[in-house]
Amino acid sequence: MEFLPTEILVKIFTNLNDKDLLSLTLVNTIFNDIISSTQQLSSKFSIYFKNNQQSQLKEILESSRKYKNLVIENFNQIPHLEVLEKISQTIGKIEIHRWNWSLDCKLIYQLLESFPNLRHVKFIKILFHFDAQFIESLINLRQLDTLEVIESDSRIFRLFKKTQVRKLVYDYVPTGGNFPIPDMIKFLRRQEKLEDLTLSGFLAFLNAGIGKIIFHNEKLSNVKFRLKKICLKNCPIIQTIHLKIFLNLHVKSLKIVELDDLENWNCSNFINSCENLEILKINKKHKSFSFDQIVENETVKILEVNGPVDKNFLSKFPNLKILKVTNLKTERGKFDEELNCNKIEVMKIEKSYLGGFFKFPKLTKLHLKNIRVMNDEIFQTDILDIFVNIVIAISCVVSITKICLFKHTRNIFGLFLVSIPVIFLAYIKFEYFADLENTLVILQIFFFLYFLYMPIMLLGFSTLVLLAAFYRKSFLKLINSYWWAVLIYNFVASSITAVIFWNTEHLSNRIWIIRITISSTVFLYQYMKLKKIHHLSEEFERQNSNNIENNTNEFSDLPQRPIYDINRNEKNTIFSLAFAHTLFIISMNGVTFLHHVFNSEDINTFSVFLVYTSMIFIIFILISHTNKSIKLRLLF
Amino acid sequence: MDIDRPSDPQVSVVSSDGTMFHTTLKSILLSGTIKDMIEHIGEGGVENMGAIPLQNVDSKTLEIVIKWIEHHKDNIQPTSEEIKDKTADFIDPWDENFLEMDLDKLYNLITAANYLNIPQLLWLSTRKIAMLIKNRTPQEIRSLFNIEDDWTPQEIEAVQKENQWCEEK
Structure with a gap:
């Protein structure tokens, strides 16, 4: 294999993940050289600084690989300056996870400031030790695209005062005695180009009356961004009025809506008001949502539903092309009559109990997993x-x-x-x-x-x-x-x-x-x-x-x-x-x-x-x- | 040039060792290289073109390639840009069957697909090799592909140390 031209070897290797590439680097010098010197391949590697490893970083300093991802977990100090300098230009994504103790905010500041090309920053389960005097905000992150704050102290947003992001993922958990939400709200108010917002753990957020500050009492003109994608997860929402006002701002621009774990909120009005919706994902764990209240929507092309559906739900989406259903139950022999949609090209059905379903005239790709099929033709x-x-x-x-x-x-x-x-x-x-x-x-x-x-x-x-x-x-x-x-x-x-x-x-x-x-x-x-x-x-x-014809590449996890x-x-x-x-x-x-x-x-x-x-x-x-x-x- | 003309004229190609193969225009146009060549000749040139010489492809490999392009001549082929983003997972069972061949043939096929610029075939065959590499240890990869180990102990130790930083423990 080693006699194949480099460009072809690179093509072969691009199909592999980081683990397999690591084995390949040990096979022989040719492969190692190719993988380490091709940015497309070596950018798949992440560097992990974890659990206070104290070993030498010499190898990284001498390496020709262009690392793109950095993961820091429970590491008691910022890695050596030389190492940071060595990798600072190429690192595009940084993940900071699970510190066992509060993390000094200055440390984070120094770390983030040293990577000028960061596009993605992710904090997971981080508590901060915040110095009152320390109010500097990061100015270096011009290119930042995605910010994820998961189960972490939301005071981290103070660092990002001057940062504009395109995507924000915020998973709220109440942390101790302090009440850190205002920082997140201030951050949100400053955003101008935010397109993609994921919010979870929303209950406390709204019940605390904070919703009024963000969505209601503040003038709505303050909200400068218009979302293209919104994802609401784990939000058993009780007080919906502020959320509705907020969502109404975005109904014209929204193209992707993901709603997970709906409770006590009938979102059908919201879905109906989205004029340009293309992708709709609904996880129906609770029965408060029903497709009956959805008006016919001609723009939706991709629909994902988890949970039981009403009869005729597909007739609401006449232009649907891709359908993914999970945990569906239809009565014997009824599925084919009830679910009839002429434009569906791709279907993925999982964990479902179905009647016959081969009556989709345009269907080109079908994926079935854990299906119980009744009434098929061979087995009576x-x-x-x-x-x-x-x-x-x-x-x-x-x-x-x-x-x-x-x-x-x-x-x-x-x-x-x-x-x-x-x-x-x-x-x-x-x-x-x-x-x-x-x-x-x-x-x-x-x-x-x-x-x-x-x-x-x-x-x-x-x-x-x-x-x-x-x-x-x-x-x-x-x-x-x-x-x-x-x-x-x-x-x-x-x-x-x-x-x-x-x-x-x-x-x-x-x-x-x-x-x-x-x-x-x-x-x-x-x-x-x-x-x-x-x-x-x-x-x-x-x-x-x-x-x-089984040649789909729509669902990459299959x-x-x-x-x-x-x-x-x-x-x-x-x-x-x-x-x-x-x-x-x-x-x-x-x-x-x-x-x-x-x-x-x-x-x-x-x-x-x-x-x-x-x-x-x-x-x-x-x-x-x-x-x-x-x-x-x-x-x- | 109108590719979708109803009549599908015969085209001949000649391999490096001089064997001539006949196929149809529609199938041979799956090859980007030959498509460029034919477009260069221009309208009407196809009928009088004569056999296309392919100096980099031997007859055994060409036979395999022609089998593949004739089977796929009616399918819409992805461009090389689309292939790049392909994360990939369903393979047509026919293709999977088709690619059951020994490694030498597969290498030749990859080289030919690369030369003839058939993105889908190149992707399929490189992926096939990648699947063989998946989840194997370096030693297993060496013995499977007959690759010589040219590392000195010091060098390999350095790479191993570096790799340790890249492993999620």
Whole structure:
């Protein structure tokens, strides 16, 4: 690779992040020279001064790299003057984070003054020790573009008296006894070219009556800037009048509006009044906002919504091109009719429960992640789901009958004591996964464990379910692997028992041979069927991905390919395994029953067998009558 | 010059080792270099132009390039400026499949894409190599790409020390 021309190597390396570039510098001298001398590459590196490292800075002084970012965290002194001089011209962004003690304002002043080309300054969780006599303001930062003050003392704004910024991010937290907001307001009043404003932690801000000073009592003509983008986060706003007045100043210029965590504020009037809105992002954690009150808006091109939406919400935005929805829930088969928008080109849907959605004529890019899809064309799931549910439900009923017949009442109590809260919690935590089928599958597993007389395994499984419920990661895979484990366990345990007890009188052991044969047959059958289902799912994915060109670069945080993460495979596996398990149980009981018939009479075993077989027989007949979908043909 | 004419005339190109390839005008125009060349010839010159000699591309590589441009001739190609801002993430499965080739071929393809000025192909192929580099240690990169380690111990120590300042710990 090293023989490729430098310009091509640079092209290759621009695709990499700082971590990978650092490894490359160690590969050989050529790469190191290229990376260190190309500004485009070495500007990806940040310098971190952290936790009072006292080592030599010699390397930085001798370096040819042009560092652009500087991060200072918990460093007890300003780095050496020579180092600052060395990097001062290239540094464009500086982050100062988390000091364990108050930071002297002079120190910050000196530091910031030494970088003439700063464009971005960010303070995170900084408390200042402010000297009353020290009122100098920074004059050197002519180029400053972005200022972020996150959970920090707002007296820092005193330093920026003469600075005009384009973007301001202010996250307010009340700090101790002092009341530092006026500094921020004075700063805001001086701004003339501010375009992009992000405010969060707004509640205290307005409740304190400070809102009056900034937005109301002061003459509005004092506000010289006009925002193009506004982002309001974590603001459970109670007193909205001042905010409204402030926002009304900007309705003509605003192009991007982001509203997060809305509570007690119906922002629809504000959205309606924005004449030139192009991008709208709404995080609907609370229900006080409704798309019903939005009037048709022809300018919005990009819409991002997190949370449930009203029907027809897309009809409000006839010119929408990019739609991103998260945590959407639509009823089965309704999505395609309700959400119909002719101009949408890109859709990204995450964590949602949908009907069919391929009816967007202009759609060129589609990204799906954690989707539960109903009513798709290959899998006619509705009827099948019902039958699988019946199978599982009946085997649950049978299990209960069996427990009652064997009079293990004290164990039933214990079983329910563990299983009910677990299922309940799983149900709550899983949201869209939590429906009848999964609950029944969990229930069935509990009963199965119960029959294995393994209280420890039962406890272990409960813990697993709870863990999965809290982490919400591939829960279905967990169940899937559990079923496999159970089947393997049956097979291995049967074989071992057969070998050990072959010649003893203790058990009437020759039936174990039959058990092994049965379980291995079930295995084989299962394996073949799984392969088929897998093949079918792949086919489904292939067909769907061919409909769509996947060449988007709109969403930079996405993986390389669109993921059809439908969890179809897991679900099919579970159902077929549940079915195999049921088959297995029937055969076991049948064999046991026959054994007893030929040796001694046992009325309990007989009745259990009778219940089982009759139930399963009914299911067989029912299912064979609706042999319409592919999956049914696979199952039987 | 009217590129979107309905008729798509045949164009021939000749590789460095003398093999001639036939393709269509629409596909070959994806190459910025050839597009400039044809625009230079001017209106009407295409039909009488004869084969275009490409001295820097051998026949094996040219075959691969032609396969790619013919597949993408109807797609809108991004300009090199647009590619610069590309942060990138969806790759057409066809392209991904197409780029499954050994490293030598890939290097040749990159060089050819660079010479022929096909921004999208250049981006795809350089990205492919970048993906191979991702998340590997220096030693792994060396053995994967057969790169010789020419550092002296003192030099590499200095770079390692400098790199320590760049790591977020």
